[in-house]
Amino acid sequence: MSTTTVEYFFSFRSPYSYLSGPRAFALPERYDVEIVFRGVTPMAMRGQSVPMSKRLHTLRDTKREADRLGMSFGRIHDPIGEGAVRCLRLSEHAKDMGRVEQFVLTASRAIWAEGVEVASDAGMRSVCERAGLDWAGCAAALQDESLQARVDANTQRLLDLGHWGVPVFALGDELFWGQDRIEDLERRLRPRAAQSGAVAGGPPPSERCS
């Protein structure tokens, strides 16, 4: 049983979240850590405006970073609105099914590199099935308001921590914002991984994944 938890705040509408996914979910392979995935509502759907200059820079910079990381990027279908909501609800369902890593990685790649319209049933079904989820169960989960309540709680948790963007990694009280801060997070994990019995706090085991 791992002793350290890292809360991982993620938005399906954030290309930097997409870039962070493979490395974030791989952390437990090298460190004594549990990743607690928390999908949050996109900033633009929380009433925060994102200026065009920032949107342009984000896309250009993500392309450079994706190339550096060897990740596909560019065949985009922006999921803002219904697509993002569906992904968030299904990420909570995937947690319950023990498939959250598979779902998050597959869905975010579909959005940012494969041009899949996740707001459509056809698009989402292909994502779910590739992630090893049963479509009938997913279709039912999309109507489950309790899953939306969990997404809202995740979003509120990020705000309560005093943060605004994604991806964010919370290790106890320390926050790491950005796909390019995973290396800084790892510096904190090394000594913790060497200790036994050190508990960093965090959510109850039922919310944990990995």
Added chain:
Amino acid sequence: MNLRDRIERRLVPRTIVALSTIDGPRRLQAALHRLRGGRGTVELFVAFDDAYSAIALVGLADRLASRPVDLVVQPVVERGIPGDPAVAAKRRYAVTDAARLAQRDGHELSRTEVVPVQEAAFLARWTAAAPDERSRTAFAVAAMRRLWFEQPSGAVEPDAYADLWRRIVGGDPPPADADVVTSERRMERRKLYDTPVAVVAGQWFFAHERLPQIAHRLDDLGWRAAA
């Protein structure tokens, strides 16, 4: 999916990404400039109250020292996204995060508190008033090192920086009302919305977190470090 959705959700972002990969003209321009013996340029927009700017300026000064590249400092005071509700939280977080970024280069940030924008504004104005690019950059780097890597948290007083000005630029420091509007307008025209931004042959980077990528960009353009 209607036509508007198709354009906004697919065509526009894909086109932006595709256009960003077109770099041939910039590379050709750089190659011709090098053939004529020209040096490369990294233009860096910084704010002295910004811990990230300290990471960027000092980090770039160190990395460019062995390259045939000029670091052109553009000091600003006003910047950021108008009406950004998270600006105070971002400034607090930046100090904590910059301390971790400094550790990557083996440095330690000496301050742990936010520096008020106007308190450090005189350093931007002094930098802007330097008579040439060489002294402007040298003063900015020295002042940023002192501000963020040597002095502990506390008030930023002009007296603590006057000796740097006298040693690097010469004479007494300029009046504190020297303007930084030229740099701020230049930043605004280019749609650069926050510091520290480095512009390298048409591409721009948030420099504090892209130092290796900037070095890689310069390598690509042929402005490599001396062996």
